[in-house]
Amino acid sequence: MRPMLEARGLSYAYDGTEALRGVSAAFERAQLVALTGPNGSGKSTLLKMLARVLAPQIGEVIFDGRRLRDWPPKEYAKNAAYLPQDPDPTFPMRALDVVVSGRAPFLGRFAWESTADYDEASRALELCDAAHLADRYLDEMSGGERKRVFLARVLAAGPRVILLDEPLASLDVSHVQQFSALLRDIVDRTGATVLYATHDLNWAAAYSDRMLVMQRGSLIVDDVPAAVLQPERVRELFGFDADVIDANGRRWLVPRR
């Protein structure tokens, strides 16, 4: 089967500093993929390239059999939604308005959102356990509440490809669990491909189908979680000693003291 989204030899340098060196990976539909690696290893740059925020200097992104630069921008935006690391509307905005703005690629030039768009937005808020926040303003919310509103904004477009830059950062642990389960559920129900950057190996291993590990701009591991979470591999990739616990076919990492 042809992959939904494909990165082919992507390279990128900011002012001469290499951020991405020949990264290739293919993503099938209905996959939850965790992207990890130290700060500055190129996770955000890769996500931006897949989201069409940055154009690769070398290489090509292929979506649905077609090069990304051949897709009309708004058409691709109907299919792929991206959540930056620190989204922030400059001026105070109501949560429901924030979420409904996720429908923008579907709007005509002079059009306003319809009732159907607002229904879609309310449903997305509900999915993210944030329905009660609909009428509140973002500047009155905690970091975690805002994150949930922004995730709802991503879902409001009903995307086939979901690209999230550290969506779990600043969430409390019960929402980390809820979110991970939600992403899993979206993937299983809608067949979307979700790629999300995270530093939490355990949560990633517990919910994702696949883990990518990046280091200094290169993709060095692309494997199932159980294969990534092995003591010798963790030591080699992340530089600390750990034991692993197996439970119900999944792995949990426990650092040695």
Place this chain on the structure above:
Amino acid sequence: MGTSRFLPAVAALSALLILSLLIAVAAGSTSVPLRAAIDGDATARAILFQLRVPRALLAALIGATLAVAGLTFQTLLRNPLADPFILGVSGGAACGAAIATALGLSRIPGLVPLVAFGGALAATGAVFLLARRREYTDPTRLLLSGLVLNAFFSAVILISFALSRQSDLTAALRWMMGTLFGASWSDVALLAVLLAAAMIVLAALANDLRMLAFGEDDAKSRGVDVERVKLIGFLTGSIITGAAVAVSGIIGFVGLLVPHLIRLIWRRDFRFLLPLCALGGGVLVVLADLVSRVVLASSELPIGAFTAVLGVPFFLSLLRRSR
């Protein structure tokens, strides 16, 4: 849903604008009985239709233009402090006018506004080029470039004034303080056409412009051609600011104040705010001009001061009440 609170807001502000216009036409240092004008009294007609009506309309248009420009710049730069003045557009216009005055060109009618307009566009171009690196326009660099150019313009203005003839200086100073004295129907027509065109352009960009609020990366991922939107938006805002400044001199604060006032009442996105800012800016400047005309019947006080005198207390009271 999107429009349910929009139309009442537009209706309310439109009513307020019409009311302010009526008061502005009715009030003045000479009392003009409306009856007399209707009965065909030539003097009363002249005062009404050659002086007060064009002046009130011009005030509304100037206010609308500056407020719309301010809103556009704030949205484009994602910065609540952005306005035509901080970006150097007005400074460029003033600088052009000051140089023209120093060269004695102010004695040729109609030339100073033209030079001022050229100055505004030149300043825009300079600020944009300074902020642009590798096909990317950095909002912070844009603001900084505007700030630094403003300092430069102030210096050139001072030098020009020092070199100007005393007799030319009075008019130049009056222009610098902002004035609607001598408003003509041709000014009204010019600004009305420009503002209408700008509003159409901005409305067509509105769906993209409001997405910029979430950051340029986010907007790009939603299929917005960010650089194109920035270029068109910035150019549109600058052209209308240049025209407004050329016609009426420097009327400060409207571009900064009005969008914030409107946002304190209606916290919505660009599409919603665009017409409301136009109407609100109109109300503020019509009232400010009215006050500047009637406070001292013998001489006109600078209208630019009154936009601040009227706007700031209102703004502060709203700010204190909002969280």
